[in-house]
Amino acid sequence: xxxxxxxxxRLSESLPSHALESLRDDFLRAMTLTTEDFYFEGSLMVVPDxxxxxxxxxDDNSFWLAVNLWRSYFGxxxxxxxxxxxxxxAEWLQGRLEGSEIYxxxxxxxxxxxxxDEESRQRxxxxxxxxxxxxx
Numbered sequence: 721x722x723x724x725x726x727x728x729x730r731l732s733e734s735l736p737s738h739a740l741e742s743l744r745d746d747f748l749r750a751m752t753l754t755t756e757d758f759y760f761e762g763s764l765m766v767v768p769d770x771x772x773x774x775x776x777x778x779d780d781n782s783f784w785l786a787v788n789l790w791r792s793y794f795g796x797x798x799x800x801x802x803x804x805x806x807x808x809x810a811e812w813l814q815g816r817l818e819g820s821e822i823y824x825x826x827x828x829x830x831x832x833x834x835x836x837d838e839e840s841r842q843r844x845x846x847x848x849x850x851x852x853x854x855x856x
Contacts, residue, residue, distance in 0.1 A: 722798045722826030725806060726833055727787035729813055730821040734783040750812055758788045774830045776823050793826040803848045807841045
């Protein structure tokens with residue numbers, strides 16, 4: 721059963737280390753998150769070359785960042801996470817990183833991580849609102 725959220729950012733080129741550090745700082749402030757909201761490695765971690773085979777797009781040209789958020793997943797299979805936060809993160813990152821793509825999924829397998837575009841975000845929020853209406 722899926723439990724943890726996995727979010728990735730796909731870029732066409734790598735970020736210089738000073739730009740990545742600045743992005744991390746801005747990200748934490750903008751999302752009102754702390755280092756405790758992420759796995760021990762921290763936020764926006766560069767996906768190493770040997771782990772790129774697990775990314776949803778298989779190519780040699782993409783640069784990947786793992787959001788590395790330590791939160792429960794929200795989807796049809798597991799409705800415990802905070803989809804409003806996930807959408808907010810995706811929108812902020814895309815607004816900050818021109819040409820980026822955001823991917824979203826859970827921790828069970830690699831095949832479930834998929835493009836988290838505007839349409840996908842809206843579907844997730846609709847599921848959340850429907851679910852919230854059922855429990856209210």
